[in-house]
Amino acid sequence: MKLHSGQLYWQTTTPNPTTYPALAKDIDCEVLVVGGGMGGALTAYLLSQKNIDTVLVERDTIASGSSLANTGLLQFSNDKTLTSLIHTFGEQAAVHFYCLCLEAIQHLLRISQSFPEIARLIPRASLYYASTPEDLPMLREEYNTLQHYGFDAAWWNEEQISAHFPFTKSGAIYTKGDAELNPYAFIQSLVEQSVRQGARIFERSAISGCEFKSDRVVCRCGKSLITAKQVVFATGYETQRYKKEKGAELTSSYVIVTEPVGKIEKWYERCLIWETARPYYYLRTTPDGRIIAGGLDEQLPGGELDESRYIAKSKQLLDYVQQMFPQAASIRADYSWGAVFAHTHDGLPYIGTHPDYPHCYFIEGYGGNGTVCNTVAAEMVTDVISGTARPDMQLFSLTRTTKPNP
Numbered sequence: 001m002k003l004h005s006g007q008l009y010w011q012t013t014t015p016n017p018t019t020y021p022a023l024a025k026d027i028d029c030e031v032l033v034v035g036g037g038m039g040g041a042l043t044a045y046l047l048s049q050k051n052i053d054t055v056l057v058e059r060d061t062i063a064s065g066s067s068l069a070n071t072g073l074l075q076f077s078n079d080k081t082l083t084s085l086i087h088t089f090g091e092q093a094a095v096h097f098y099c100l101c102l103e104a105i106q107h108l109l110r111i112s113q114s115f116p117e118i119a120r121l122i123p124r125a126s127l128y129y130a131s132t133p134e135d136l137p138m139l140r141e142e143y144n145t146l147q148h149y150g151f152d153a154a155w156w157n158e159e160q161i162s163a164h165f166p167f168t169k170s171g172a173i174y175t176k177g178d179a180e181l182n183p184y185a186f187i188q189s190l191v192e193q194s195v196r197q198g199a200r201i202f203e204r205s206a207i208s209g210c211e212f213k214s215d216r217v218v219c220r221c222g223k224s225l226i227t228a229k230q231v232v233f234a235t236g237y238e239t240q241r242y243k244k245e246k247g248a249e250l251t252s253s254y255v256i257v258t259e260p261v262g263k264i265e266k267w268y269e270r271c272l273i274w275e276t277a278r279p280y281y282y283l284r285t286t287p288d289g290r291i292i293a294g295g296l297d298e299q300l301p302g303g304e305l306d307e308s309r310y311i312a313k314s315k316q317l318l319d320y321v322q323q324m325f326p327q328a329a330s331i332r333a334d335y336s337w338g339a340v341f342a343h344t345h346d347g348l349p350y351i352g353t354h355p356d357y358p359h360c361y362f363i364e365g366y367g368g369n370g371t372v373c374n375t376v377a378a379e380m381v382t383d384v385i386s387g388t389a390r391p392d393m394q395l396f397s398l399t400r401t402t403k404p405n406p
Contacts (some may be wrong), residue, residue, distance in 0.1 A: 003236075004069040005307040006337030009069060009257040010184035015120060017188050019063065023205040023224050029055040031385060032209050034220060036062040038070065038183060038371050039363040040124075041190040041233035042378035045111070048197035050386050055228070056191070056199060057221060059206035063187040065234045069339035070183040070371065071255055071294050073272050073284055075126055076102035076151070077175060079368040080347030081138075083145045086166045088346060093395055095149050097348065100392075102151070104375035112186060119189040122287070123178040124272050125323050129161065129172035131277035136171050139276055152176040164268035167324050178272055180284050183371065184185055189273075212358045232381055234363040234374075245398065247345045248366050250300045252356035254313035257335040258321065258328065260289040265327055273324075281320050291328065293317045297341060310338030342366040349373040351396035361385075362398055 011017075031043045036058030058064070076098055078085075085094035105121075112120040130139045146153040156176045162168045191201055202221075208230065211218045219226045264270075264285065274282040279297035286292060296313050314336035322329050325355040343366055344350070350364035361381045365373035380390045 001327070002305050002307070002340075003066050004200050004339040005305055007335045008068050009335040010070075010182060013182055014185045014188060016268050017062065018192055020191075020201040020203040023057065023202040023221050023226070026191050026225045026227075027055065027200070028227045029053050029200070030058065030229050031055070032217070032226050032231045033234060034219075034231065035065075035234035036060075036187075036191065036201075036203070037065050037067040037234065037236050038187055039236065039365055039378060040232070041187045041194070042375055043232050043234055043381060044194045044199050044201070045190045045197070046378055046382040047385065048199040050382065051198065052386060054194070054199040055202070055226060056194070057202045057205040057207060057226070059204070061203050062157045064137045065186050066339065066370075067187055069182050069253075069255065069337060070348070071275075071282070071284065071292050072181045072371070073282060074105050074108065074121070074179040074181060074372055075106060075175075075272065075369060076177055076346060076372070077126065077128065077369075079278075079343065081142045081145075082149070083138075083142050085347060086145070088350075089395070092345075096392060097395065098149070098151070100376045101369065101372045102177050104372050104379070105177060107379070108181070110373075112181070112189070113185070114193075115189040118182055119185040121181045121186075122392075123295050124180050124284075125174060125176045125269055126178045126272040126274065127156075127161075127165075127174055127268075129169040129273070129275050131275045131280070133170045135276040139171055139173060145177070146173065154354050164266060165324075166326055169285060174175050174271075180272065208395055211225045213283045215359075217359050217385065229359065231360045232363060232383060233357075235359060236364075245350055245364065246318060247400070248342050248350070248364070249345070251297050251341050251343065252300050252305055252309065253294060253297045253336055253341040254310050254317060254338050255292065255294040255336065256314045256317045256321075256333040257286070258291045258293075258318075258331050259334045261291060261328055261331055262289050264289070264291075264325060267325070281317075283321070283324065290334070291321055291325070291331075293321050295320075300340065305338060305340050307338070310336055313338065329397035343368070348396055349377060350398045351377040352398055354398045364398075
C-alpha cells in the first residue's frame with residue numbers, strides 16, 4: 001500500500017539518520033516488534049527500558065511509512081469530543097480515555113527531555129473554534145464537560161479570539177496540556193535510545209509469515225527466522241491489509257508546509273488550531289517559522305491513494321492559511337502531500353490481542369490523535385508483557401462490536 005505521495009518535509013530536518021542492518025541470520029528474543037513507525041518505536045523503547053529482550057524489524061527504513069506524513073499535533077482532545085464519547089461509552093470509560101491521552105502527552109514530554117533539541121516535544125495550548133455559529137451550543141457543552149471533569153479549558157468569546165488572532169470566530173475552547181513535535185526526529189531518537197538500552201533493530205527486514213506455536217511465534221524474515229515468545233504488530237494503517245477491522249475506515253488526508261514566514265503577528269502562544277467542522281482544518285507552526293496546515297479528509301476510493309489529488313488540495317489549504325492569517329497572503333507552500341489515514345467509527349483506537357493470533361498484540365492508533373493513541377497502546381502492551389495487569393485495555397478490544405461497559 002502506498003501511504004503517501006508528494007513532497008514530504010520531516011526528513012529534510014534530519015538528513016543523516018542512523019541506519020541499521022538487515023537481518024541475516026536466525027535469532028531468538030522475548031518480544032518481536034514489527035514496524036518502525038511511532039507505535040513500534042515507542043513499544044521497543046518502553047520494553048527495552050524494562051530490560052526485556054526486544055527485537056524491532058522494519059520492512060523499509062525507520063520512520064519511513066505514515067510517520068513521514070504525521071503532522072505532529074499532540075492533543076488530549078480527540079476527533080470525538082468527550083461529550084460524545086460519554087454518550088457512547090459512559091462517563092467512566094470516556095473520561096478515563098481522555099485522561100490516558102493527557103497522561104500520554106506528559107509521558108512523551110518526559111521521554112523527549114534527554115533527546116536532541118530537534119526531537120523534543122514543545123508544550124502547546126490548543127484553540128478549538130466553532131466553524132459556524134450553529135456549532136456554538138455543541139462547543140459550549142463540550143467546554144462545560146471538560147471543565148466538569150477537571151481538564152484545563154477556558155471559554156473564549158468572539159472578542160477574546162479577535163484580540164489574540166487576526167481572525168474572528170463566534171466562540172472557542174482554549175485548552176492547555178497539548179504539544180507539538182517533529183515525529184521523524186523523535187522516532188529516530190527513540191530507536192537510538194532503544195539500542196542503548198539493549199534492543200536489536202533491523203531495517204529492510206520484512207516479515208513474510210508467522211507460525212504460531214503453543215508457547216512462541218516463529219516469523220519468517222527473508223531467509224531468516226525470528227523466534228519470539230510474544231510479537232507486537234505495530235504496522236499502522238497497513239494492518240488493514242491482512243487483518244481488517246470492521247470498525248475502521250481508510251481515508252486520505254492532505255498537508256502543506258509553507259516557506260518560513262518569520263514572526264507571525266497575533267498567533268497567541270503559537271497554539272495548535274482546529275475547528276468543529278468535520279472534516280476539519282488544523283494549523284500549527286514549526287520552530288523555523290513555517291506553518292503546517294492539514295485537513296480536507298476524504299474517502300479512499302478502492303483503497304488506494306490518488307497521487308494527483310494532493311496538488312489541488314494543497315491550493316485549498318494554502319487559501320485557508322491566507323484567510324486565517326492575512327500576513328501570509330503572499331506565502332507559498334514549500335512542501336505538500338497526501339497520505340492514507342484511518343479512523344474508527346466509535347472514536348477509539350484498537351489495542352490488544354486477537355483470538356486468531358496467539359501470543360500477539362496489536363497497536364492500531366487510528367484517528368486524528370494517532371501519536372497519542374499509539375503512546376497509550378505502547379504503555380498498555382508494555383505493562384501487560386512485563387506483568388502489570390491492564391484491565392482497561394478491554395475498552396480498546398480488537399473484537400469489540402458493541403460499546404464496552406462503563
